[in-house]
Amino acid sequence: MLCSMSSEYVDVIIVGAGLSGIGAAWHLQDKCPDRRYLVLEERQSMGGTWDLFRYPGIRSDSDMYTLGYNFRPWTEGKAIADGPSILNYIRETAAEAGIDEHIRYQHAVIAANWSTANAAWELKVHDAATDAVVTYSCNFLLLCAGYYNYAQGYLPEFKGYDRFAGEIVHPQHWPEDLDYRDKRVVIIGSGATAVTLLPEMAKDAAHVVMLQRSPTYMASAPDTDWIAKFLQRLLPDKVAYAITRWKNIQYQRWIYWQARKTPGKVKQKIFKLARKDLGEYADFEQHFVPSYNPWEQRLCLVPNGDFFHAVRDGQASIVTDTITEFTAHGIRLESGKELEADIIVTATGLDLRVLGDVQISVDGEPVDLAKKFSYKSMMFSDVPNLVSTFGYINASWTLKADLTAEYACRLLNHMAASGKRQCTPRLGEDQQDMVGNDWIDCFSSGYIQRKLHLLPMQGNESPWRNTQNYALDRKVIGKGPIEDGFLRFTDGPVPDRRQ
Numbered sequence: 001m002l003c004s005m006s007s008e009y010v011d012v013i014i015v016g017a018g019l020s021g022i023g024a025a026w027h028l029q030d031k032c033p034d035r036r037y038l039v040l041e042e043r044q045s046m047g048g049t050w051d052l053f054r055y056p057g058i059r060s061d062s063d064m065y066t067l068g069y070n071f072r073p074w075t076e077g078k079a080i081a082d083g084p085s086i087l088n089y090i091r092e093t094a095a096e097a098g099i100d101e102h103i104r105y106q107h108a109v110i111a112a113n114w115s116t117a118n119a120a121w122e123l124k125v126h127d128a129a130t131d132a133v134v135t136y137s138c139n140f141l142l143l144c145a146g147y148y149n150y151a152q153g154y155l156p157e158f159k160g161y162d163r164f165a166g167e168i169v170h171p172q173h174w175p176e177d178l179d180y181r182d183k184r185v186v187i188i189g190s191g192a193t194a195v196t197l198l199p200e201m202a203k204d205a206a207h208v209v210m211l212q213r214s215p216t217y218m219a220s221a222p223d224t225d226w227i228a229k230f231l232q233r234l235l236p237d238k239v240a241y242a243i244t245r246w247k248n249i250q251y252q253r254w255i256y257w258q259a260r261k262t263p264g265k266v267k268q269k270i271f272k273l274a275r276k277d278l279g280e281y282a283d284f285e286q287h288f289v290p291s292y293n294p295w296e297q298r299l300c301l302v303p304n305g306d307f308f309h310a311v312r313d314g315q316a317s318i319v320t321d322t323i324t325e326f327t328a329h330g331i332r333l334e335s336g337k338e339l340e341a342d343i344i345v346t347a348t349g350l351d352l353r354v355l356g357d358v359q360i361s362v363d364g365e366p367v368d369l370a371k372k373f374s375y376k377s378m379m380f381s382d383v384p385n386l387v388s389t390f391g392y393i394n395a396s397w398t399l400k401a402d403l404t405a406e407y408a409c410r411l412l413n414h415m416a417a418s419g420k421r422q423c424t425p426r427l428g429e430d431q432q433d434m435v436g437n438d439w440i441d442c443f444s445s446g447y448i449q450r451k452l453h454l455l456p457m458q459g460n461e462s463p464w465r466n467t468q469n470y471a472l473d474r475k476v477i478g479k480g481p482i483e484d485g486f487l488r489f490t491d492g493p494v495p496d497r498r499q
């Protein structure tokens with residue numbers, strides 16, 4: 001049976017040309033070479049996070065041997081890489097594999113409706129170049145849309161915000177010409193961005209204060225992996241990369257497991273390293289000892305102790321207090337103190353965005369994701385032919401992104417081989433009353449907690465759990481059978497490829 005589509009039709013549409021989208025396109029070309037695909041990207045360039053963020057010192061906070069793709073060795077000298085090097089890695093991957101030719105930039109997917117009659121997703125897409133809404137259709141939708149709002153970061157309401165006479169900057173929109181030389185800078189926040197910015201800005205600013213409400217775990221580590229470098233000298237790139245990647249995955253897992261099993265011991269280890277880099281420091285308890293256990297929120301990496309050194313050397317300092325208001329000259333605190341500043345950087349975090357804000361519907365019925373169970377942490381109950389990429393919060397994002405893309409390819413090949421056009425995760429008959437839990441548990445980071453109510457649920461048994469466990473995911477997602485009784489396959493019309 002043929003059905004004709006009024007819009008441009010391809011087999012697979014990938015939404016987003018960031019680290020995940022380019023990786024997914026690579027896997028698709030490699031494992032499903034006969035599938036026609038497009039990448040729709042709302043921005044004017046690829047790279048996502050690594051193209052958007054331009055603040056001084058922007059870098060990864062996980063090692064590139066696990067943040068890099070499983071198919072393309074990371075061969076640069078440093079394990080903790082700067083933003084431009086990561087962007088270059090993504091661009092080179094796309095160029096080498098000819099993925100660029102499949103990308104349509106300035107194409108923001110607004111809505112996607114699954115049509116059972118056509119066995120196709122019908123997409124409404126805003127084309128910014130022409131300011132027109134255009135339509136695309138495909139059999140399979142692979143969302144690689146990241147997890148946060150690109151238009152703006154999270155900014156809490158600060159009393160007197162407009163009163164401040166100096167400059168206020170959010171790291172997500174760093175002004176190219178911002179001159180902070182010899183200026184007094186206050187960075188609000190204590191997450192990875194603040195921890196990255198402080199030592200970098202401290203090199204030129206008059207003084208930098210990191211103003212935090214409460215401390216975060218900061219772990220000192222070298223930015224270079226000497227074992228990796230040694231292996232690179234001895235072995236072909238691919239072999240050296242595979243060994244280093246395996247080593248680092250095991251190491252990350254071990255640290256995370258230790259943090260869960262013996263948080264007290266891990267805490268002491270982190271504090272010991274910090275104290276060593278800080279030297280004599282009177283207020284350690286107040287500024288460096290968090291109220292939660294390690295890995296209940298993402299741990300901040302401090303490469304080569306740079307953050308601690310800037311504090312030790314007096315170029316920067318930490319204030320732990322609560323903001324009452326912005327004043328003309330700075331920030332007034334609950335303690336009564338006023339922090340004077342020429343520049344305030346609001347490193348207050350990201351605004352979580354679910355599924356790239358694409359409005360999903362099935363046969364015209366809007367899908368409320370919060371009422372759906374996530375299947376293998378990448379599909380959703382009763383939503384056909386849609387896989388969404390969401391990396392790990394306790395390990396490198398790409399470990400999960402690779403697994404997700406590989407699973408999608410296995411699924412596509414299974415459907416092609418069995419002649420089925422629709423696959424839909426369905427709860428088993430005895431699971432209809434399954435209790436839904438938070439999609440991510442034991443993780444208290446603000447950006448997740450603020451939007452938890454919009455995320456799908458996880459169940460209490462496989463394949464409905466979101467374990468955040470790479471080793472387990474390799475079994476369930478990587479090697480588990482496609483036909484598991486929960487993913488239901490049905491027939492559907494074959495599109496007229498002449499369209």
Ligand SMILES: Cc1cc2nc3c(=O)[nH]c(=O)nc-3n(C[C@H](O)[C@H](O)[C@H](O)COP(=O)(O)OP(=O)(O)OC[C@H]3O[C@@H](n4cnc5c(N)ncnc54)[C@H](O)[C@@H]3O)c2cc1C
Pocket residue numbers: 015016017018019020021040041042043046047048049050053059060061062063067107108109110144145146147148150193355356357358389391395396397398
């Ligand atoms: C500053 C910063 C540092 C980070 N460092 C690390 C790290 O060290 N290690 C780690 O594991 N993770 C890190 N992360 C998480 C990071 O986002 C991921 O590692 C990874 O880059 C995500 O890639 P992605 O392609 O999935 O998403 P993104 O990089 O967010 O890319 C998504 C792309 O999809 C596009 N898009 C979204 N919605 C739509 C739509 N509706 N239509 C069309 N296009 C759309 C966006 O424009 C974007 O180009 C960091 C995040 C930030 C913000």
